[in-house]
Amino acid sequence: MDIANSASIEMIPRAQDALSSSLEKKPSHGLQESVDVVSSSAEKPWSFYMSILLLGLVGLIVALDSTSLIVALPVIAKDVGGTSLESLWASISFMLVVTVAQPIYSSASDVLGRKNSLYVSMLLFTIGCLVFAVAKSMRVIILGRVLQGLGGGGMDVLQVIILSDITTLRERPLYMGVIAVFNALGNVTGLVAAGVFAELVSWRWLGWVNLPMMGVAFLLTFFFLDLKPLEMELRRMDWLGLILFAIGATSLALPLSWAGSSFSWSTWQTLLPLLIGVAFLSVFAWYERRPLEPVFPYRIFKNTTMTAAILSGAIHGLLTYTVQTYLPLFFQAVFLQTTIQSAISTLPFSAVVVGFSAISGILVNLMRRYRLVLLTGWLLMTTFLGLLCLVKRSTAKAETYTFQAFAGIGVGIILTVTAIPTQASVRHVDDTGIAAGMLVNFHLFGALIGLSIGSNIFNSVFKQKMDSLMDSLTTLPTSIQILQNANEAIGFIPSLRTLELPEPLMNIVLDAFWAPFQVLWIVMTCISGIGLFIALFIKELSLEKDEVGRQGLQQPLP
Template sequence: MNHCNHYNLAKDKINMIMAGLMVGLLVAAFDYSIMGTAMPKVINSLQGMEYYVWPFTSYMLSSTIAIILFGKLSDIYGRKHILIVGIVTFVITSILCGFSTNMLELIIFRGLQGIGGGILLSLPFIVVGEIFSPRERAKYMGILASVFGLADVLGPILGGVITDTLGWRWVFFINVPVGIAAVALILYSLPNFKLDSVKEVIDYSGIVTFTLTLSSLFLALTLAGDLNKYPLAEIAGLFVFSGVMFTLFIWAEKKAVEPILPLYLFKNPIFSVSSVESFLASALMFCGIIYVPLFAQSVLGISPTNSGLLMIPMLFSLTMASIITGQIISKTGKYKKLVIAEFVITGIGVVLLATMNANTPYYLLAAYSTVLGIGSGMAYNIFNVAVQNAFTLREIGIVTASMRFFRNLGTIVFVPIFGYIMNFTLGSSTAVILSKTQALVLSIQNIFLVAILLAFVGLIIAFFLKEIPLGGDVPINYKEVSEEGINKTK
């Protein structure tokens, strides 16, 4: 691999770029955590308890599709332009969400908002991969990923305060000033990076088959969570349709000039292993984020606000672990041992959480979830850094977007599965004998038992991750076009 010095961006310019990227990312990251707290009020206002999960589902689906799609489009049209499109889309759709008059409108607008969200979740990491050398990337990725921790800590509290004082619509309206600030920072500081060797061909058949594969899979998983309500034939039909579309997608990608997800990436063992590990790490993190507050509120009887506070140690440790892991990789240039450690720590966290019962004191719940937080935080960066290091700069966009995509996929696939385990346990013959609280404890324990299995699988796979020590330079074959259109690469 050829090497050259990376862009000589001034320190204050780098700080401005990072500030712009972090504010942009913050807008999307806050969305998840704030919505969780606001949703009960939204349901009361718009009527539609049976559609409780749909605003989340439509957002999650469209953002997951957008991650891969716009990662690729930014190769063609430049990172800066697509990033600004993402923020503007997010801001406009936030206003629409805030003015929703019924659940259907909210579900549709949330789906559109997810497009902006998907762009904001992946592009900042791509830009960091391009501006910095492999060693430095880890450090800046850690700083960028800490935004998620911040959003996860403050989101539920902020969501509660905004909903209680200003009303739930302001959960959406608050995105407007933050979005405007992000656009201003990015317009001012970010050069428009563009790949010079990409053919301006859009892979329409890939886009359509990819969208249909994911939409039908997502719909099937969501409906399967409530088998009493939806006929089995419909759900099975959706799974089959998803499989057929997936086959067509693979066929389309093999023939495409500029595929949205190039299949040759999977021939690289670092990419394949990192994809699976990102998928598992995300599922493990979410079982904590979703079921620890539920346990606190429904089993221990803690108020929603206090259960939000109970999550702070977990989310703080997640943020710190993300930053520290980045610094360690940056100093040592190695990542494999950290991946092994990450799954060991996460594994210990879920083993401890699986021991919880109705007599577990608050402080132990906080301590156990903190262990899970440390492991989950480590996973935020490692795989981005590992795959960016294994490919040339021409592929950084798509491999970075892919890691974010597999993280989202882990959430999409496992959140309904965890929900199914819970409903199945609550409806089982054993649960009938128990009190309501005991039945709930048992169902949450079962979810963490499945999580132990996932952590173990992740640990085994970690040993197969190849390690390429990180260099200090950036691969060539790339040009940076500055604002004035001057090609700076000599």
């Protein structure tokens, strides 16, 4: 009898655990669930909300810096006497270094601690801003951009990792939406601020303006980001893996950035580093099964949802950065707008990206489901990128604004929602930060590939158009002879407004600039269709998990 009672008593907690586990797996859609989420949020300490503000500010600063140079670069190159090659390096150095640095910060923060890694990244970024702001040559500007990239890469990836540490999966969609607003706002203001500073004040303010924001970020980190202490074990660092990845990623990224512009794909300057990069990354992939704390743990990729989410995230990065880069140039070349006018014309795209980055997170938080929202985003982006292919010089502006706005809705939705299945699919809560960091890594690497694709498409199509024009003319007018070199086409776009050519010839030149954009939108639409197809493999998983990571915020004393 005693044994039976004892067994019955022992079974009670097991039954309770089983019931709790089943409830965790079963999504809840009722009003009570929303009340629980709100109640959970209301109990947060003040340090939590200030930490969310810190993470948003960090995201805004990095996004602001990653987009601003695109618009201001022609003015900078003219001011300091930079060559086309130096301008290329000033443009790509930030993205290259960010792409290589992010996985290093992800891995280091697991061993050295998130807060220590964040301090290092913020310090490097601040030094980079100072170097950039006082630079008197393009080489010093490139140095500043490299330092900014070393810091910005860490700030960008640690933003999402720390967010995953201090929030539960149950409440995370809401805060992802909040953080995404800051990121998207940085992308929008970066383009506008660059145009205003470059034309009306000084491009150097693109460096100076970051300093007060970095000061606030340092203070918020010091006083409010009170993370649980972590015992640092340097021996657990995957040093060899980090070296292999850094060499391989750099060797692979460099030729992708200059192929088709500075060097053709068939030259040794492109092929040799490309092959070296592939070789080192192959060795890196083979080696990553061995370390205690690998840079990219194999266990992360053992489910379909995680793999599909990361691949679709890479495609989203490819599309987003390419569209953000070429959309302002499209308005300048096709509609002959100024830098500031083109920044304003892209606001329909940028504004809805900001809005729906937040709305999608709130929507998932209310619905407790994400798959339908995510697929809707991919469908909208694919459809309306396709419609941009129809835009010509004679197309009404309202039509153009509508197409880019609906494409922006898709971009904003995917930006926020892709991170949710990525983190919901991890088996252990301490892997959540790794998964979040990997999504950011692949998103940026996709961006690098996208910019390379965009550059190659634009140069090759423009060259074909100019070759046919030169075949029909004995000589080109002096004012456009520079366009015989397709690499000069992007830099020549601001000069289109001041050209004085016969109307028939002017129309031919403008058509030569319009054609590359049309092909670019077609290619981006096809790639977006691939992203939509991959997203179909993302499964609907439960969001009802309340664990936080081992480096979450310390609870205040009662």
